[in-house]
Amino acid sequence: MKKLFGIILLTLALTLSACTNAEDTFDETKNITVYTRDTTSGTRAGFMEGIGFADAATNDSLLVEGFVIKDNTGIMTSMTTDQFGIGYVSLSSVNDTIKPLSFEGVEPTLANVINDTYGLKRPFMWMVRDAGDYSSETVEALVNAFVAFLGTTDAQDIINNNGAIGLNATQSWDDIKANHPVTQQDNTGVVVRFGGSDSIQKVAEALTNSFTSKAGNFTAEHDHTGSGDAYKRTQDPAIKDTSVGKDVGFASRYFKDAEKVGVETSDFGQLAWDAIVAIVHKDNPLNNVTADDLKKIYEGTYATWSDLLD
Amino acid sequence: MQHVEIPVIKQHKEKRIKDRFVKIILLSFTLLSSSFIFIVAGTILVKGVTPFITNNNGLGSVSFIPFLTGDTWLIGESFHSNLYSIGFIIASTLMIALLSLVVSFPIGVLTALFIAKVAPKKLANILRTVIELLASIPSIIYGLFGAGIILNLVYNFSAAIGYQSKGGNSMLASILVLAIMTIPTITSISEVAIRSVDKNLEEGSLALGASKTQTHFKVVLFAAKSGIFTSAILGIGRALGEATAVSLVAGGRRSGYSFDLLDTTSTLTTIMLEGMKETIGLDYDIRFSVGIVLIVVIILTNIILNFVKRKVGNVNVK
Amino acid sequence: MSMLNKRKVYDITMQSLTYLSSIVSIVVLLAIVFFVFQKGYRLISWDLITHNYQSVTYTADLKEDQESGTFISTKTFDDGSFYSTKWGIAIKDDENLIGGTSVFITYVHPDSPLNALNNKGVGIEDLSVDVDYQIIRVAFDGASSALAIHGAEHMIEVWDSQDSFRELEFSTTGGGIRGSIITTLYLIVLTLIFALPIGVGAAIYLTEYAKNNRFTRFLRQMIETLTGIPSIIYGLMGLAVFVPLTIRLTDATGANIISGALTLTVILLPVIIRTTEESLKVVPDDYRYASLALGASQTQTTFKVVLPNATAGILTATLLAIGRIIGESAALVFAIGTAVKDDIRLTEKSTSLAVHIWSMMTDEPANIELSSTIALIILAIVLVLNISIKLLSKRMLRKQGVKK
Secondary structure, three states: OHHHHHHHHHHHHHHHHHHOOOOOOOOOOOEOEEEEOOOOOHHHHHHHHHOOOHHHHOOHHHOOOOOEEOOHHHHHHHHHHOOOEEEEEEHHHOOOOOEEOEEOOEOOOHHHHHOOOOOOEEEEEEEEOOOOOOOOHHHHHHHHHHHHHHOOHHHHHHHHHOOOEEOOOOOOHHHHHHHOHHHHOOOOOOEEEEEEOOOOHHHHHHHHHHHHHHOOOOEEEEEEOOOHHHHHHHOOOOOOOOOOOOOEEEEOOOOOHHHOOOOOHHHEEEEEEEEEEEEEOOOOOOOEEOHHHHHHHHHOOOOEHHHHHO | OHHHHHHHHHHHHHHHHHHHHHHHHHHHHHHHHHHHHHHHHHHHHHHHHHHHHOOOOOOOOOOHHHHHHOOEOEOOOOOOOOOEOOHHHHHHHHHHHHHHHHHHHHHHHHHHHHHHHHOOHHHHHHHHHHHHHHOOOOHHHHHHHHHHHHHHHHHHHHHHOOOOOOOOOOHHHHHHHHHHHHHHHHHHHHHHHHHOOOHHHHHHHHHOOOOHHHHHHHHHHHHOHHHHHHHHHHHHHHHHHOOHHHHOOOEOOOEOOOOOOOOOEOOHHHHHHHOOOOOOOHHHHHHHHHHHHHHHHHHHHHHHHHHHHHHHOOOOOO | OHHHHHHHHHHHHHHHHHHHHHHHHHHHHHHHHHHHHHHHHHHOOHHHHHOOOOOOEEEEEEOOOOOOOOOOOOOOOOOOOEEEOOOOEEEEEEEOOOOOEEEEEEEEOOOOHHHOEEEOOOOOOEEOOOOOOEEEEEEOOOOOOEEHHHOHHHHHHHHHHOOOOOEEEEEOOOOOOHHHHHHHHHHHHHHHHHHHHHHHHHHHHHHHHOOOOHHHHHHHHHHHHHHHOOHHHHHHHHHHHHHHHHHHHOOOOOOOHHHHHHHHHHHHHHHHHHHHHHHHHOOOHHHHHHHHHOOOOHHHHHHHHHHHHOHHHHHHHHHHHHHHHHHOOHHHHHHOOOOOOOOOOOOOOOOOHHHHHHHHHOOOOOOHHHHHHHHHHHHHHHHHHHHHHHHHHHHHHHHHOOOO
């Protein structure tokens, strides 16, 4: 038993020594650890375009050597640990465990995005199937009504209520609902399938929750798998009619040219903005970055923190 | 007296027919079980071979040898380039799986020994239940634990030895997470094997004057070799195939052979996991090619381990 | 004497290694449980388990004859609620079932016009608000809406400044995991029904009937290679093989629970077969020879003599299997889909608890607290299953007279 005791003490001592916290002053000679999303992320596309580094949106070889790939939550938690890291997240994720940076002197707040002074943002887009391509006329009418709903003040309210930034709308649903008589009938049991970006899942579910109560209580089925699937599951002939096809797809970036081939302009549009914020650890003395700074950090020209802070 | 014998012969015949019937059913179950590997492999082969033999919508086919030996995941823009290679990833995957087994195997087997032989009965039962519980935690949770606690540990540890690690995301973190995940598997299966060792062997050894410890290590463990090896095989299988948990702590290295424990890394499974959302195009099909390589790696590992197992021999096996 | 000393040193070293390893295992594993517990216990509630995932939203406006007035209330609201005398309603900010903040109704004045609302949608005509409903927003003509995200205080301020509202959107509680729990239970039962017979049967064949030749070794090898394949690949196979199969055989239109169970069966077979084989191998040959000598057939020997003695191992295999079923997420994401449902049908998409966690984690931002809570519930379910199977087996074995 004595041996046991000794061993326990030893392990405790080792763990305690490993747990001692880092220094108090920020060491500027350390390398900048760059965190990013992977190439399929709409947030990355928006970020890279916003800092003038659009080529790096889908090209990893242009980034600085030794970057770390994480998802949205991963970047948040990394910034709480890594004193020398820098990353970017969606505005709706920002909390007080990390430090958000101002972009070109503008603070990253909802107000600043609405009045268009904060420049780092990406669009939330929607795409639907071609006219006549639905499983039933009721579904098609409901989808058309939903699209019209997206442009009303009611939908903008819901979008704002969930952390994204709604576009300016003038009409309310009450003003236009007469155009969509399908919403006044009982639609229980009618299934409309929603999918696409998982960044928009919360907003999409809130929108359908609100809309089903206005449109006859149809069933909204949500299956979010990524922005690329917005086009693929509604318009791509190879996939849209399989068991994973959807009626409405959301994407957290602009649609690429390849995704607009054969798609009517009335089949897609924008429903909201989402701001992207560059973040660092709370001990980091940095407060503001320019697009050029960020580009230099991500391509590797700035290698240590002293390059940027001095 | 002849009419007395006939029912007996009839009984024999019935028994034999029943035996054969049961044997056929069981054989069909076995054949079914063995055939699944082909179904799985088939699905992947079909998709995974296309990047190498077709033109990939104008991007050109991927060359096989550079794919296997190169050191950059993708040179160029995704969906616009065919220059994929996974050589460096294969190296990291093997290293991570082996090292995690090096960590989890001794700990797992010794814990199994403890539970089966050393611990008092009540404690053993509780521990056994705890370990079985832990085998059912979803791997995402292990990933969360890794991201929450292990990254911190590795970050502080590397800062303590003067090395700047990237927030703790490293090969070491992956190894630790995988080791933690495989300990329950190795422990449960080894424990069953150890418990089933014939008491006579143990008692015989003690009677010959060996101490309890010597008996445990030189007789019992030796006798349970087969089961313990099985646990190692299943353990390394889990280590090679784990995706979600590792992806949260690995860091996603995209280029460069590296054997640095504290540098970011990628495994074959984490690379596959990332591209699984977009459903067509070269970027998607190439994940299946990675899958084929992974299966080959697993088959080779299995063959090698089984070979070793046979060489080492078995006790009390039919 | 030096021999004894050497042995003592050896003994002590090995003993401490054993103790050390066990402590490391236990400490680490307990750390995980502690971590999950710490993150997740706050959200555990009976409501979370029994409620639907979908919250039902209602859109309402005032009935023609109703209007705002003065509804003085003598109640004191010291729990953080804000009261509007104009409308007779008290609301406050509080945590909802999944850990986010919502605006909850805490009190409605009996004379408040909000007790008789008109449903703007289709369905029941009369609505009324009630305590514990959540207000999403209040919209006005000529003023910007009061949103829940701005807090209860702001909402009361804006509401009090207006004489009428265009519409009131409120919802009942959602975010519950009842559907996922039911799906998980269905999955366990279905998968075991498929996997146990095939797995145990194959193990029996390989140990009792098969000759030790190349073909048998080949079969075993093929089964073992299934172990290392990542779950994603099984998911893809499930999507490519089992989903079309079930679509053809039943009235399913997409991924469904049955295809998920079939996919899980394939994943579990190697584990079940291997563990069963190990426990069958250990049954002494004497039992077999004695039984055969007494005139029993091979079948009788196997099923009545050998198998009961291997029950412990088979149970371990079952428990490991159940653990894997409950914990498996990657494969099911493809084979069952990620649509969280409240109305569970075997031929429809649904989510198991692990897939529900996956769905919560791929949200932006991810809901780590809820994921930990679901993980705790999973542990509780496994614990209960574990103990009950062990108790059942003890009773079963005692009946059969097998000594353990």
